[in-house]
Structures are given as C-alpha cells and as structure tokens.
Amino acid sequence: MIEEPPPLVYARAVERPPAELVEGFRGASTCFIVDAMGGSGALDWRIRPIVGHSFLGVALTCDCGANDNLALIAACAESQPGDVLVAATGGFAHAAVTGDLLIGVARNRGVAGFVTDGLVRDVADLEALSLPVYAMGVTPNSPGRRGPGTVGLPIVCGGCAVSTGDIIVGDRDGVVVVPRARLVETLANLSKVKAAEAAMLERVRGGLRELPVASAARRPDRRT
Numbered sequence: 001m002i003e004e005p006p007p008l009v010y011a012r013a014v015e016r017p018p019a020e021l022v023e024g025f026r027g028a029s030t031c032f033i034v035d036a037m038g039g040s041g042a043l044d045w046r047i048r049p050i051v052g053h054s055f056l057g058v059a060l061t062c063d064c065g066a067n068d069n070l071a072l073i074a075a076c077a078e079s080q081p082g083d084v085l086v087a088a089t090g091g092f093a094h095a096a097v098t099g100d101l102l103i104g105v106a107r108n109r110g111v112a113g114f115v116t117d118g119l120v121r122d123v124a125d126l127e128a129l130s131l132p133v134y135a136m137g138v139t140p141n142s143p144g145r146r147g148p149g150t151v152g153l154p155i156v157c158g159g160c161a162v163s164t165g166d167i168i169v170g171d172r173d174g175v176v177v178v179p180r181a182r183l184v185e186t187l188a189n190l191s192k193v194k195a196a197e198a199a200m201l202e203r204v205r206g207g208l209r210e211l212p213v214a215s216a217a218r219r220p221d222r223r224t
Contacts, residue, residue, distance in 0.1 A: 007147025008074055014152050015165050016058045017180055022082065022167055024187045025056055030169055030176040032197065036189035037182065043115070043158030043175040044136075050120055052132030054171040055113030057084035061157075061164045063150040064118070064143075066092040069102070071149025076102060078151060081110025084168045088155040089118030095141035100125035107131040115168065115175055117158045134170050 025033065034041050060083040062075035072087045079085060085106060089097050099122035103114060113132040120126065120135045154163045160177055167178040178186050
C-alpha cells in the first residue's frame with residue numbers, strides 16, 4: 001500500500017535574529033541595502049506594493065505551489081509579531097494566494113508584511129487592513145486548500161532564495177532579502193553606503209556636473 005504524503009512539511013525549528021539586528025535596518029532604503037550587499041538581493045521587479053509603501057521584518061517562509069494556500073494558512077498560524085510572511089507560488093498567475101480574511105488574521109497576530117510571487121485579491125478590503133502587501137498582481141480567482149506545501153523551509157520567491165530568519169525589507173523600489181548569515185556584514189557596509197551617498201548628494205546639490213567615475217569612461221581622444 002502506498003501511503004499519501006503529508007500535505008505540509010514543517011521546518012524542525014524556526015530561529016529569528018536578535019531584535020537589535022532587525023532594528024538596524026529600520027529606515028534604510030532597499031537601494032542602500034542592495035549596495036551594502038554588493039549590488040544584489042532584490043526580488044523580481046514585478047513584485048510591487050499592492051497595499052502600503054514599506055515594511056521591515058523577519059521572513060517566515062512557505063511554499064504553496066500553484067493554486068493553493070494551505071501552507072500560507074499554516075504559516076500564518078505559526079507567525080509571531082514582526083514576521084513577514086513570504087509565500088512562494090512558482091509565479092502562478094491564475095488565482096490569488098490570499099485575500100482579506102487571511103491577511104486580516106496575519107495583521108491581528110502582529111505580522112509586519114506579506115510578500116508573494118503570486119497574486120492577491122480583495123484589494124479594497126486589504127487597503128482597509130493597512131498591512132503592507134507586495135505581490136505580482138491582483139485577480140478575483142480564489143485558490144484551493146489541499147497542499148502539498150512547506151512551512152519554514154527555504155524557498156525561492158521572485159527569483160531569490162529566502163530562508164526563514166532572513167531579514168526582508170520592502171519600499172516603493174521593491175523587496176530585498178538580507179540572508180541571516182550576512183546581517184552583521186551588511187549592517188556594517190550599510191553605514192558606509194549611507195555616509196558615501198550623503199557626501200555625494202551634498203556635492204550634487206552644490207552643483208557637481210560630473211560623477212568622479214566619469215574620468216575612467218571618458219573617450220581617449222577627448223581633449224580637456
């Protein structure tokens with residue numbers, strides 16, 4: 001007899017980074033964070049804010065697969081204040097992975113935001129909830145609740161690897177994931193990026209007419 005596999009597989013343990021590391025990213029733009037990580041870390045550009053303009057939190061992942069949200073329902077039940085639910089659907093674009101009811105429950109649990117490479121629904125009611133929601137788009141179609149899926153295990157969402165315990169940041173430029181193993185390094189680099197950007201912005205406001213790197217790109221035959 002062949003037994004049916006369990007509908008959901010859970011991570012054995014969920015570890016979250018210290019709150020002070022999370023707060024170190026408060027107010028930082030996704031562009032600065034990407035620069036602090038060497039120029040990468042952003043999810044697919046099509047994952048855009050449907051509700052809200054920014055969020056910061058700790059990723060709690062789930063892999064829902066196509067046309068299903070059982071794993072997301074389970075992940076929501078495991079969530080803690082400050083988590084960001086990250087739902088992978090494989091880019092499924094024929095039904096929403098969630099709507100206002102589940103997002104409302106997430107808000108009641110203190111979740112800081114929701115991110116998916118799929119679609120959402122109930123936009124008017126989502127706006128009333130005021131929980132940041134980032135997705136590929138919107139459709140009225142609803143998903144099933146059968147599984148299979150995973151909760152708390154590594155996923156790929158929007159072309160990027162995301163693990164539970166990573167820090168995830170969203171603003172109007174998109175969504176960035178900072179791997180937990182790189183939090184300290186990225187925070188240190190972030191301070192340097194902020195200082196360098198502030199100094200260059202001051203020069204631009206003062207009338208700078210050419211970026212310093214332009215000298216390396218100047219035509220060899222250009223006369224000065």
